Amino acid sequence: MSTTSRTAAAPDPVASDLIGSGVEGGVGDQVSAWLQRVRGGDMGALPAVGGLVVLAILFGVLSPYFLTAVNFANLMNQAASLVVLGMALVFVLLLGEIDLSAGVTGGVAMASFVVLNIKFDIPWPLALAAGFAVGLATGALIGFLVARVGIPSFVVTLGLFLGYQGLALLIIGAGGLYPIQAPELIALQNGRLPVWGGWVMLAVIVGISGAMSFWDRRRRTRAGVPNRPILLVWVKLVVIALLGGVAVLILSVNRSQSVVPVEGVPIIVPIVLAILWIGTFVLDRTKFGRYVYAIGGNAEAARRSGIKVRWIKWWCFVIASGLAVVAGLFAQTRIGSVDGAAGRDIVLSGVAAAVVGGVSLFGGRGRLMHAAIGALVIAVITNGLGLLKMGAGVNLVVTGGVLILAATVDALSRLRGGGIRS
C-alpha cells in the first residue's frame, strides 16, 4: 500500500489518509466553501433571489400599491399556477427534455372537467378525476413517444401544443365558456386559512424542517461521518421562522376595504408548499429522484448503472403532466371559468419560470425551489407592471428579456462549472 506515495500526481499537502467530505470545519469554512462554489458557477437560485429583491424594491418605489397586504395576497393567488407549472417542468428539464404542451395539457384537462361537470351534470369530484386522467394519459403518451419511440420531446410536445389548443376548442365549442361552480374548487383561490391557521402552518414548516435536519444529523453520526456545525441548522430554522413570520403577519392583517374582514393566509399557499415539499423529498431523497438527475447528467452512465432510463423518463412526463393539470386547476379557479383558450398563454411562462430560477435547460441541474422562485419573479413582473398600468406588450418584452438573461447565466455558469466537457 506504500507504493502510491512516490507517484502521487498531485500530492496532498497534508498527505493524510483522511479524505474529507466537505462538511468538516467551522461555520467560516462552510461559508467560504459556499462562496467558492458560487464563484465556480454553481449559483442555483441566487440570481433569481437577487432579481426578486430588486424587483420588489423597484415596484415598491414606483407604485404605492405594490407593497400592500392586499397586493401581497393577490400575488400569492396569481403566482400559484405558474409556480406549480414551473415545478412540473423541472421534472422534464432535469432529464434534458422539455414539455411545451404542459400548459395546454392543463387546459384540455380543465375543459374536459368543466364540460363533464356543467354540461353532463357529473358530480365535480368525478369530473375532476376525469380531467386528471386526461392529463396523466397525455403524460403517458408523451413519455411513450419520447422514451419508447425516440422522438425528440421538443417535437412531440410542440405537436401536442398545437393539437391540444384545437382539442380544447372542440371540447368547449367555439366562443364557449363554462363557469366553475363547485364551491370547494372556487375556495382553492378564494379561501383563506383562519389567522391562527397561518401560524400553525408556519410552526409545522419549521417543525418538519428541523426534524429532518436532526434526523439527517443522527444518521450521519451513526455512520461515523462528520456533521456540519449545528449552528447552521439553527440559522436556517430562524431564517425560515423570521421570513415566514413576516409573511404570515402581513397576510393576517385585515385587507378588506369593506365591512366584511378579509384576513389570513390564502389556502393556496399551504397547498403549493405541500406540493413543493413532497416533490423535493422525492427528488432529493429517493432513488427515483437521484436517477432523474443522473439521466440528465449522463444518460449512458445511468443506463450502464442498471437504471431503467426509459421507465424513469416515462414517469417524469407523467408527473409533469399531472402537475400541469394542478396548475391548470389553479389558473382556471382563479378566473372562475374555462374557455377554449385555457392554458395557452401560460405554457412558455412555465419554462421561463424554471429557467429564470436557475434550472438548467441542459439537464441535470436545478431544484423545485428554483422553479418556484423563478415563477415568483415572473409573477412579480406581471403584477408590478400591471399596477404601473403598463400594457401586455411591455410585460411580454420584459419577461422575454429576463428569460434570455437567465438562459445566458445558465450557459455561462455551465462553462465555468466545467460542463463543456460533456
Add this chain to the structure above:
Amino acid sequence: MSQPIIELRRVTKSFGPVSVLKGVDLTVTSGRVTALVGDNGAGKSTLIKGLAGVQPYDTGEILVDGEEHPLRTPREAASLGIEVVYQDLALCDNLDIVQNMFLGREETSVGTFDEGRMEREASDTLRSLSVRTVKSVRQKVSSLSGGQRQTVAIARAVLKKARVVILDEPTAALGVAQTEQVLNLVRRLADQGVAVVLISHNLADVFAVADDIAVLYLGQMVAQVSTAETTRDDVVGYITGTKVPPGVQLVGTSTIPVGGDA
C-alpha cells in the same frame, strides 16, 4: 493458480451482417491481471460489453464459478461481482463522488437515502486503494481531473467487493505519473484477490502489469498466454495477424461474410 472465475466458451456476437465475435474463449482468474489486447475493431469492446451485461452475446456459454449464467442485464453482471470501468468512464458530471460511486445501488433506510453510510463506505473504499489525490468525497465530478475521474471510476467498481473488474483503456488519456498511479492501483486490486481484465493498446503497460495476455484478432481469440512465456514481438505479431500461434487457424480476414452463406 486458482480456479477461474469466468470462462467464456465460443461466444459470438453479430451486428446485422457484421460478425464481431466469431466464437471467442476467455478465462479470467482471481488474483491475476489478464490483459486483453487487439487492434481497433478486433472486438475487445464488444467482448466486455457482453461480460457487463450491457450488450448480451448472441450465442455461446458464460460460466461464472463453473455455473452457466446468461448475463442479460448490467444488474445481473453486478450481482455476480462483475464490474466494468469504461473508457469514457460513465460518470455523471453533475453528481458528486459518493453519488457516482453508489449510482444504481444506493443505500437506503426507511425508503430514503442514508447519505452518512454511503459517504462512509465511499471514503473507506478510496482509502483502501490508498487514494490521496481526492480532497473531498462530496466534490462534483465535473471539478475533477482525468486521473481523479479514473480513480473514482475504479473505486466505484470495487465499492461492492467486486470479484472481477474490467478496465477499458484506463491509461489512454493520462500522463506519465497518473498512468503509473493507475497501474499501481490495478496491481493492488489483483493482489487483493480481484480478477482484473485490462484492455490496453499500450504494450508497455501490458507487460508491466499483466499476468496473462489474451489477443483478439478480427473477432477471434488467437492466443491466451502467460506474460512470462511470451515476448513483445510475438504479441505484436498476433495482434496484427502476421503471426499465429501453433495450432490456431484464422477463420477469415473479413468480418463481413462475402458469400451468401454466413
